[in-house]
Amino acid sequence: MSHWALYNSRQSTRPIRELCRQAMALTGPGAGRTAVDLGCGAGRETAALLAAGWRVVAHDSEPGTQLRISRTVGGTHERLRVRVCGFEDLSELPPADLIYAGYSLPHQSST
Numbered sequence: 001m002s003h004w005a006l007y008n009s010r011q012s013t014r015p016i017r018e019l020c021r022q023a024m025a026l027t028g029p030g031a032g033r034t035a036v037d038l039g040c041g042a043g044r045e046t047a048a049l050l051a052a053g054w055r056v057v058a059h060d061s062e063p064g065t066q067l068r069i070s071r072t073v074g075g076t077h078e079r080l081r082v083r084v085c086g087f088e089d090l091s092e093l094p095p096a097d098l099i100y101a102g103y104s105l106p107h108q109s110s111t
């Protein structure tokens, strides 16, 4: 199991990160707007954003991300899109009203 897979396997039930809480408080209900979760890991913040009414594009390079997020979210979700590839392979992000990157950009590893 990779370093990040092991890390993320232990994150699915922790409280929502304070930075994400603050961003969600500042931006208000998602109301169908789009948020991007860069380096989504286990999807804890992705799940919180979905619950607040956001469409979420969840992004991470870990191969098990799709399965891990569906466990956290409780299955598939019509407002969720998961993209599995490295940041370095991204040429653009979708138009979004909120871009959240929790402990991911400073910790990125090359894929």
Ligand SMILES: C[S@@+](CC[C@H](N)C(=O)[O-])C[C@H]1O[C@@H](n2cnc3c(N)ncnc32)[C@H](O)[C@@H]1O
Pocket: 004, 007, 008, 011, 017, 038, 039, 040, 041, 042, 059, 060, 061, 062, 085, 086, 087, 088, 101, 102, 103, 104, 105, 107, 108, 109, 110, 111
């Ligand atoms: C410290 S974890 C943070 C995960 C989550 N945001 C959280 O707060 O628990 C860093 C995440 O960034 C992802 N990551 C690392 N390097 C990456 C890269 N080059 N491209 C995309 N994701 C990457 C890892 O797979 C991991 O899920």
